[in-house]
Amino acid sequence: MKLIIFDIDGTLVDSQNCIVEAQRRAFAALGLPAPPTREKALSVVGLSLVEAFDALTEGRGPSKELADAYKAAWMQLRGESRIEDRCPVYPGVEEFLRQMSRRDDCRLGVATGKSRAGVDRLFDAYGWRDMFATVQTADDAPSKPAPDMFNRALAETSMTARDACMVGDTVFDMRMARSAGAHAIGVGWGYHPHEKLTKAGAVTIADNLDALRVQLDEFMQCVTT
Incomplete structure (x- = not known):
């Protein structure tokens, strides 16, 4: 066995399109500079959210706040499309x-x-x-x-x-x-x-x-x- x-x-x-869009919305919600490129956004897929945003901001954060904003963005995306379409x-x-x-x-x-x-x-x-x-x-x-x-x-x-x-x-x-x-x-x-x-x-x-x-x-x- x-x-x-x-x-x-x-x-x-x-789920790449949804991940990239949720990251974009998270950065925008906190008024941060341009979000990561698609390549960089996907490079952190697999990490938990706080670790992912630590990597994306090179440790400068605010990673916890970005993680919370990402979750909120994901909830918004849930209301905009079926899971079968976004993932x-x-x-x-x-x-x-x-x-x-x-x-x-x-x-x-x-x-x-x-x-x-x-x-x-x-x-x-x-x-x-x-x-x-x-x-x-x-x-x-x-x-x-x-x-x-x-x-x-x-x-x-x-x-x-x-x-x-x-x-x-x-x-x-x-x-x-x-x-x-x-x-x-x-x-x-x-x-x-x-x-x-x-x-x-x-x-x-x-x-x-x-x-x-x-x-x-x-x-x-x-x-x-």
């Missing part, structure tokens, strides 16, 4: 997850920088609640790349790190998994480039779901001692 833990933003759903599932991911959840050689989990409430709304919208054996959020443990979320997932499922794999699109996902002593697979359709994922510890990178399926099959066939 193996544990496969997925990131959400940039891995399962494409669409990547093509093929829905069926891929359902196929994986029906296998008897693995269990699925989530580790995300989203809040618990944000994950709940997403799962309710897409009907994903029953597919994951463990769900770790920014409310549960220190931000990635600390291994805490991954270790909590292992504890909740009674699994060991050598039998677990992280699937994500950011360097924070890769570093978290490697810090926990687990396997790490990067996805090429997300927000961080291949070379950074590899440098951060990705054992391999899947450019599409077919490749990811093959790589996960290979991981699950590995015999650990």
Whole structure:
């Protein structure tokens, strides 16, 4: 039995437009200078909000106030569009997850920088609640790349790190998994480039779901001692 833990933003759903717009509104709400570029905005995806704004402002803040303004902006965006429109599932991911959840050689989990409430709304919208054996959020443990979320997932499922794999699109996902002593697979359709994922510890990178399926099959066939 193996544990496969997925990131959400940039891995399962494409929320980049909403993330960038919420950041823009947060900076504007506090009367701060120009918001970060799209590239820089997406570079912090995966971190919890305060850590993300620490990075975006290079430690000059006000990170807590920006995080609160970001949450308010996200609530505004919720009222302006359906979750399916602002956070669409990547093509093929829905069926891929359902196929994986029906296998008897693995269990699925989530580790995300989203809040618990944000994950709940997403799962309710897409009907994903029953597919994951463990769900770790920014409310549960220190931000990635600390291994805490991954270790909590292992504890909740009674699994060991050598039998677990992280699937994500950011360097924070890769570093978290490697810090926990687990396997790490990067996805090429997300927000961080291949070379950074590899440098951060990705054992391999899947450019599409077919490749990811093959790589996960290979991981699950590995015999650990």
